[in-house]
Amino acid sequence: MIYKFYLLSTLLFFNIVNTAYADNSAYGDLVSEHVYHLTKGDIHFATTSNKIFKQPNEYIFVIESNTSGIFKIKKDHRIEVSRYESKSINPSYYKFYRNKKDKLEIIETFFNKDNSVIMTTHSINNVVKNIEHEKMRHIQDRLSVQIDYQKKLNEGKYSQDYRIIDKGRLREYQFRHVGEEEIETIFGKTNAVVIHKLIKNNKRNTLTWYAIDYGFIPVKIEQYRKNSLKFTVTLEEVKK
Secondary structure, eight states: OHHHHHHHHTHHHHHHHHHTTTOGGGGOEEEEEEEEEEEETTEEEEEEEEEEEEETTEEEEEEEEEEOGGGGGSOEEEEEEEEEESSSOOEEEEEEEEEETTEEEEEEEEEOTTSOEEEEEEEETTEEEEEEOOOOSSOEETTHHHHHHHHHHHTTOOOEEEEEEETTEEEEEEEEEEEEEEEEETTEEEEEEEEEEEETTOSEEEEEEEEGGGTTEEEEEEEEETTEEEEEEEEEEEOO
8 A cells, every 4th residue: 555655646757767768858957967888808898878867856867778889789778767855865766677688677666755665666577576675764776875975975974884775675885995096087187086885795896986076976987796807887978
């Protein structure tokens, strides 16, 4: 019953999310847009765009990824959407969409206004599973945590711990300060703070270089599985 009530109260936004894949203007006014390339060695295999849109009392963060170059044959289209309050970064809705060959996966997480999580629905080829979560305060989703952490970096608070609903699973993210480094980016020589993100009881971890003089936007990310580098993400273009 709680889920049905919440679904009715936010149905309009879901319609916007579903139609906005073709028309991003449905999300609101575009605030920023950054384009990243994903590479393994010298091979560019995917491109990602990060967009933030503003509505009257909230923001919508959209990440869209597609395979690139020869890898376009291996169709893999992903979209993540987070809707969060503009004053305090509290998520109200999260969606993960992935269309890979003959598999369509959609994950949606619904949050209460007090920043507690209600429920996640997980659908694979229209077979739906509902996941009810214990009521927990101060929860972020996979996208809203990125915005909140950049805010913390601007405040000089580098080491942070978060509880995240990560595609329907409760995860604990740990951000730890590694140091500072000057690297070459699209901005030229760039002063960056290097942060190590760990996920408790998970083999995945990342190193991220945040540009100190450019609002701490990520300019380089290295994704690891244990100590093995899986791929690198590099900022290629700032469109807005």
